[in-house]
Every structure is written in structure tokens, then in C-alpha cells.
Amino acid sequence: MIDRACSEISIVQQCELLGIARSTFYHRPCGARVEKLSLMHRIDELFLDYPFYGSRQMARQLRREGRKVGRHRVRRLMALMGLRAIYRKPRTSDPGAEHKVYPYLLRDLAVTKADQVWCADITYIPMRKGFLYLMTIMDWYSRKVLSGPLSNTLETHFCLSALEEALACSGVPEIFNSDQGSPFTSLEFTDALKARGIRISMDGRGRWRDNVFIERFWRSLKYECVYLHAFDTGSQAREGIARWITFYNNARPHSAHGIKTPGEVYAQSIALPKGEENVEGNYEPVA
Structure with a gap:
């Protein structure tokens, strides 16, 4: 009894030193139901x-x-x-209170080569015992996925890591397009783009079609990979999704390119002499 009383006193003193309630000390976090x-x-x-x-x-x-x-x-x-109904409405993505929102640059723009435009967005990935967020960076012309990391938070650091991964493995785009969410409008993220001379483009409010290619990619990913496997852990999800993205880039023909894969189209495009444009698969601007 004396030993237990001493331990309780020690716990009280520790809580006072840390400035937390005693109930917090005994709290044991539990996963989502x-x-x-x-x-x-x-x-x-x-x-x-x-x-x-x-x-x-x-x-x-x-x-x-x-x-x-x-x-x-x-x-x-x-x-x-992070799900929002698709229809025209005043607000679809909320930038930070002091974050600058950039104009949409892709309207009436003919995208004719790889690394001309990259696009990015974030989606929810369900698992048996929780969920994660997936950020996807895609080359607009070829539809190749350049980066696809998973995280359990939506912090700016997560988005910066995805950008650095894509830049390290690929070229540097002329334009980077995203929605107006706070991770993309943060000063850290926009400064990283400006430092490399990348022009920043952001979807208009209520304009879900401005980033429709990633929406279509997510549909394929979830039906062909995520829902079929029902991953138990984050490590399983990372391994399974990475495997499927490799399949998508290098083995799965894309409807926009006939029998060619996104990886093949991307490689062929960047191998063309400077100034020579691609003819097949040109992007038709969204009305």
C-alpha cells in the first residue's frame, strides 16, 4: 500500500511538472471503431x-x-x-486565411508534351483499421504518376515531400496545377515551386473538372487495388498502392493513348528534340 501511494504521488508530481491533467496520464488512445x-x-x-x-x-x-x-x-x-460534392458552389477548397490564391492557367492551353503541366491532389484511402491520405502528382500530358506518398495527416510537410520526390525522379514542370486547399496555398509549398521557376495554377472554386484526370485515376486505383485488398496496415497499403502505381505507369494501357502506357508516352515525349510537339494525345481544354 505504501509503495502504491508513493507511485501515485510520483504520478501527480509528473502531471504537475508537465502541466497536464491526471486523467490524461491514464488515457490510452484507441483506434477508430x-x-x-x-x-x-x-x-x-x-x-x-x-x-x-x-x-x-x-x-x-x-x-x-x-x-x-x-x-x-x-x-x-x-x-x-476530404470529400466534397461536385457542383457549382461558393467554396470547394479552403485556403489558409493569409494564403494567396493563384489563377487557373490551363484554360485554352494546349498541353502537347510531358513536363509542361503537372497536377496534384489528395484523396482518402480506407483500410480495415483506419485510413490514410494519398497525395498524387501526375504529368498532365502522359497521365504518368510521378509521386504518390501516403500519410496519416494533411500537413504541408507531407505535400512538400511528395513534390521533392517527383522533382528528384522526373523533370521540372512549366506549370503546377492544384486545388485551393491550404497545403497547396501554404507559403512553404508555393515558395518551393517559385524557387524552381514553376508557374502556379489553381482550380477555380466549383470547377471540379479543372483537375479531372486525377479524379479518374483515383477511381481506377480504388476499384482495381484498394477495395480489392482491404489493407490491414499502413505498410501493406504503401506496398500495395506502390505496386499498383508501377503497374499503372508501365503495364496498363491508358485509354487516352490507345495501347501505350503512361510511362511509355512520358518517356517518348521527353526524348523528342526541343521544340518538337507531340501530335497524339493532345489535351483538349475543359470547357
């Missing part, structure tokens, strides 16, 4: 099929399937997953 993860997984599946569903319609659809869920809970989960 199975039911919550199952619901998030289903919301993600439905969103791929019905990207125009907002929280109200998503909640109605889930109730039709027998799930007891309200609109406010669905809204919280969709916000956590």
Missing part, C-alpha cells in the same frame, strides 16, 4: 459512383441501405475524408 470505418468505406464507395452527392443525399442513400445514420454525422465524416 469498426462501425465508423465501415461507414467511411461505404461513403467513399458511393462517392466514386455519385460524386454529386452531398451530406443530405448521402445520408438518405445510407438509410436506404439500412444504416442508422444522420446527415450531420455524414457531413463530419465526409469533411474528415
Whole structure:
């Protein structure tokens, strides 16, 4: 009893020194509940099929399937997953309060070669016992994925690491296009682009089609890899997704290029003499 009392006193003193409540010392964090993860997984599946569903319609659809869920809970989960209904509305991505928003530079621009335009965005990746975020950087012309790291947070450092990985393995783009989310409008990220002479382009609010190629890529990734394997851990997800991206780049013919893969188109394009443009697969600007 004396030893236990001494240990309790020691714990109290430690909490006072650290400036935390005693209850915090005993707290043992637990992972997300199975039911919550199952619901998030289903919301993600439905969103791929019905990207125009907002929280109200998503909640109605889930109730039709027998799930007891309200609109406010669905809204919280969709916000956590970074899902936003696709339709014209005042705000789709929120930049930081003091972050500069750059204009969209791709309207009426003919993209005719690799490394002319890169695009980037972030999506939610479900697992059996949690979820991660995937940032994808893609070459707009060839559709080759240049970087695809996973993280459990949406910090700017995560996005910077993805950018550095893409720059280290590929060339330097003329234009970098993203949405107006705070990781992309942060000073650290935009300064890294400016330091390399890269022009910054950002999707307009409500303009989901401005970055449609990555949206299509995510659909293929989730249906052909993520949902089929239901990864248990982050390491499994990283290995499985990396394997599928290698397959996508080097073995899977892309519909935009006939029988050619994104990797083949990218390699052929950067091998062309300077000033010579590609004829096949030119990007048609989105209306």
C-alpha cells in the first residue's frame, strides 16, 4: 500500500511538472471503431459512383441501405475524408486565411508534351483499421504518376515531400496545377515551386473538372487495388498502392493513348528534340 501511494504521488508530481491533467496520464488512445470505418468505406464507395452527392443525399442513400445514420454525422465524416460534392458552389477548397490564391492557367492551353503541366491532389484511402491520405502528382500530358506518398495527416510537410520526390525522379514542370486547399496555398509549398521557376495554377472554386484526370485515376486505383485488398496496415497499403502505381505507369494501357502506357508516352515525349510537339494525345481544354 505504501509503495502504491508513493507511485501515485510520483504520478501527480509528473502531471504537475508537465502541466497536464491526471486523467490524461491514464488515457490510452484507441483506434477508430469498426462501425465508423465501415461507414467511411461505404461513403467513399458511393462517392466514386455519385460524386454529386452531398451530406443530405448521402445520408438518405445510407438509410436506404439500412444504416442508422444522420446527415450531420455524414457531413463530419465526409469533411474528415476530404470529400466534397461536385457542383457549382461558393467554396470547394479552403485556403489558409493569409494564403494567396493563384489563377487557373490551363484554360485554352494546349498541353502537347510531358513536363509542361503537372497536377496534384489528395484523396482518402480506407483500410480495415483506419485510413490514410494519398497525395498524387501526375504529368498532365502522359497521365504518368510521378509521386504518390501516403500519410496519416494533411500537413504541408507531407505535400512538400511528395513534390521533392517527383522533382528528384522526373523533370521540372512549366506549370503546377492544384486545388485551393491550404497545403497547396501554404507559403512553404508555393515558395518551393517559385524557387524552381514553376508557374502556379489553381482550380477555380466549383470547377471540379479543372483537375479531372486525377479524379479518374483515383477511381481506377480504388476499384482495381484498394477495395480489392482491404489493407490491414499502413505498410501493406504503401506496398500495395506502390505496386499498383508501377503497374499503372508501365503495364496498363491508358485509354487516352490507345495501347501505350503512361510511362511509355512520358518517356517518348521527353526524348523528342526541343521544340518538337507531340501530335497524339493532345489535351483538349475543359470547357
